[in-house]
Amino acid sequence: MxxxxxxxxxxxxxxxxxxxxxxxxxxxxxxxxxxxxxxxxxxxxxxxxxxxxxxxxxxxxxxxxxxxxxxxxxxxxxxxxxxxxxxxxxxxxxxxxxxxxxxxxxxxxxxxxxxxxxxxxxxxxxxxxxxxxxxxxxxxxxxxxxxxxxxxxxxxxxxxxxxxxxxxxxxxxxxxxxxxxxxxxxxxxDKVKKEIQKRLAMYEKTHNQLQESAVKLEEQKNAFKNLAHYDTLTGLPNRLLFYDRLEKVIENAEKNDQKFSILFLDLDNFKEINDSFGHDVGDDLLKIVAEKFQNRISKSDLLARLGGDEFTLVVGGWRNTEHIASIADRLIHALSEPIYILGYEIYITVSVGISIYPDDGMDIATLLKHSDSAMYSAKNEGRNLYHFYKQIMTDQALERVTLETRMRKALENNEFIIYYQPIVNGVTSELIGLEALVRWQHPEKGLLTPDKFIHIAERTSIIIPLGEYVMNKVAGQVKDWHEKGFNPSYISINLSVNQLRHKKLLSNINNMLEKTNFRDDWLEFEITESYAMKNPEESIEVLNQIKALGVKLSIDDFGTGYSSLSHLKKLPVDKLKIDKAFISGLPYDLDDKILVATIVSLAENMNLKVVAEGVENEEQKKYLENIGCIYMQGYLFEKPVDYTIINKKYCKV
Structure with a gap:
């Protein structure tokens, strides 16, 4: 102690x-x-x-x-x-x-x-x-x-x-x-207490500010995450998130030896709707379409928007092709009813391409490429369809891409040539005009008709320079014919939808007329009935501007579209050309006879000329003469021929 x-x-x-x-x-x-x-x-x-x-x-x-x-x-x-x-x-x-x-x-x-x-x-x-x-x-x-x-x-x-x-x-x-x-x-x-309280208040304020900042930071983080992974317009997963999830789906399918399907969906003619009604209507349309698609699929399926009017759908729990086909049918049927936006009644369809893992590919790039090829096949078959992928589609897609690349070089090398098919008076056999038809003198494949390449040009920007090339080539050749004493009265040239919507079309036509001293009454443009009738207000305005240049206008393939008389009478056209699909059945097919006779009578009552395309025999010719259609075009009179043959046959020099 x-x-x-x-x-x-x-x-x-x-x-x-x-x-x-x-x-x-x-x-x-x-x-x-x-x-x-x-x-x-x-x-x-x-x-x-x-x-x-x-x-x-x-x-x-x-x-x-x-x-x-x-x-x-x-x-x-x-x-x-x-x-x-x-x-x-x-x-x-x-x-x-x-x-x-x-x-x-x-x-x-x-x-x-x-x-x-x-x-x-x-x-x-x-x-x-x-x-x-x-x-x-x-x-x-x-x-x-x-x-x-x-x-x-x-x-x-x-x-x-x-x-x-x-x-x-x-x-x-x-x-x-x-x-x-x-x-x-x-x-x-007391002083320490006050200081502590002051500091506690400051701490609490700072703590609250930090918490608010943390909340805002988390909100911004989530917002950036959404921006990075979700489409801002439709709210669907975007390409980045789709690829990430699809990669996990592939890993799971490979691990468990399962199948799944990828559906590639592309809206038909969306660009025309976007250009006609404006981007605001186009955006609203995409949102409505996305919602309709979501309502037709299972919650376990992955729907994404890759961009533009392209959507993709991953369907798991694969049973058989009939099951996938029924899903594709539901998606197509989802757009069967008209969509109303800002007072406009809009019809839209969708083409669907389907690829199956692992049959059609084992990685993202291959599966998407093959479903894309199947989708293009559906579009080429008439649209508003679904197609399952087949190997031939890849071959066709490769050929299409190769052909597109080759077409650009063909323009530089002047490989496109102009053929002309006479339009005649069936009673007198007198030549009243020529229709210019483009051909491609391919170095390896030989002479190619428009059905082999024009659809590719239509889907790309090539159609614009190709159209200018045809106009300038025709103008030069027609001027040469007139100098040699041959007057074909007029030359008709086809204008595609993309050309009609191109902002430089009028200036290109005007420049061509001035550059070649081409008389405006020598020129006639043929437009499709579908363009004229699908967007009548837009087409009437554009056609009036073309008409103001002094050239003639005709509606090509008339009868294949859905013409409205109220719109037809407002169109500044001079002529109707009856599609050859209705001529081929004459004079035996009763429906064709009634339809052709109605068109001829309609044209006469509206003071429009009428031309029958695809006349191939005397019976068709006689029937047309009997109902008052004297202007004809077809193999009965002459096939499309090149510039040199026209020279030999019609030129004096």
Whole structure:
């Protein structure tokens, strides 16, 4: 047991119990010191035979030891022990003085006890002990003869009172200092508290700002993620997300030895709708189409928009081709009803190409390429259809791409030549005009007719320079014929839909007329009935602008479209050309006879000329003459021939 353990009574104290710890150390020190002193005095008293006083001292020693025991037992016992020890010490001094009144030196214990009481028990105990000390001196002087004179007694009392006052003042000073310290401590605590609250408020504000920033950052992250992975127009997965998910589908199918299908969907004639009604209508149409597709598929299927009017669909849980065909049918049927946007009634169809994993490919690029080839096959077969992929489609697609590339070189090498087919008066056999028909003198494949390449030119930008080439070539040759004395009356040239929609068409025609000194009445343009009737307002405006240049206009393949008389009468056309599909059945097919007779009668009533295409025998010719159609074109009169043959047959020079 070390000294610190003795002085603190074996207790541990916190930093906040510093004053209590000091009191314990002082109390233990005084008790031990007083016990030690009293023990020595007791031995001396026993030696001198003062047994009574020695017994009193022993009682004090035992009381002190018991007090130490109580102090070690509980911290709170110190409150009682201080009072008991102080009063016991005072009592012991009184007994000692009363027993040995001649030993005046014992009076010094009164101040010692008072000082100890003040320091250990506080101000109240100090005042009580001081009062009891003065009272004890007076009582001792009154009851027994202490041998002190009045002056000495009075001085002893004055010393005690003075000591008490000094100690009280010291205590007061300590109290004031303590109050000031507490006040300063409270001030510092309040200041620290305010600073902490201020900082907590700043922290909370900063924390809230950080949380708001985190939320905004997460929202931006999600927004960027959506922008990166979803089509902003339709909300469908875009090409990037589609490729990512399709890669996982392939991995899963390979792992589990399963099949799945990819459907490539391309809207038919979407560009015409976009150009005719504007991009806003086109965008709304794409959103409606995407919604219609989504309503026709399973939630487990993956529908995406690759861009433009192209959609893709991945169908898992593959059963058989009939199952996939039924899905393709549903998608095609989803667009069977007209769509109404901003007051417009719009019809749109879709062509679908289907490839199957792993039969038609085992990677994304191959599967998409093959479904794309199947889709093009469906378009070539008439559109609004679905086709499953076959190897021949890849061969055809490769041939198509090769042909497209070769066509661009063909324009540079002047490989395109112009053939002409006469248009005659069937009654007099008189030549009344020529229709210009382009041919391709292919270096390897020989002479190619338009059905072999014109559809490729139509789907690409090649049709524009090719159309200009044909116009300039025809203008130069017709001018040459006139110089040689041959006047074919007029030359008709076919204009495709893309040419009619090209913004430089009018300037190209005008430049050609001025450049070649080509008379405008020598030229006639043939347009398809489908273009004229599908977008009548647009076509009427464009045709009026062409008509203003002085050239003639005719509607080609008339009868194959869906003509409206109200629109037809507004079109600035001069002529109707009856499609050869209706001529081939004459004069035996009753439906063809009625239709052709109706067209001839319609043209006559509208003051339009009418030409029958594809006349191949005398029976067809006679029937046409009988119903009043005298202008004809076909193999019966002459096949399309090149420029040199026309020269030999009709030119004088």
């Amino acid at each position: 070390n000294l610190n353990n003795i002085l603190t009574s074996g207790h541990s104290f916190t930093e906040g119990e510093y004053a209590l710890k000091s009191k314990f150390i002082l109390l233990n020190s005084l008790i031990f010191l007083s016990i030690t002193v009293v023990f020595i005095l007791t031995i001396v008293l026993v030696y001198h035979g003062k047994i009574f006083f020695a017994m009193a001292n022993i009682f004090y020693i035992l009381s002190g030891l018991y007090s130490i025991k109580l102090l070690r037992k509980n911290k709170t016992n110190q409150k009682y022990i201080i009072v008991v020890i102080s009063l016991l010490s005072l009592l012991l001094v009184v007994i000692a003085i009363s027993k040995y009144p001649s030993e005046e030196v014992r009076f010094v214990w009164f101040p010692a006890i008072i000082i100890s009481s003040f320091f250990l028990g506080g101000k109240k105990l100090g005042y009580i002990v001081a009062f009891l000390s003065v009272l004890s001196i007076i009582m001792l002087e009154y009851l027994i003869d202490t041998g002190l004179n009045n002056y000495t007694t009075f001085l002893a009392i004055i010393i005690i009172l003075f000591s008490t006052t000094i100690i009280a003042l010291y205590e007061r000073r300590e109290f004031i200092l303590k109050e000031e310290l507490l006040s300063m401590n409270q001030y510092l605590e």
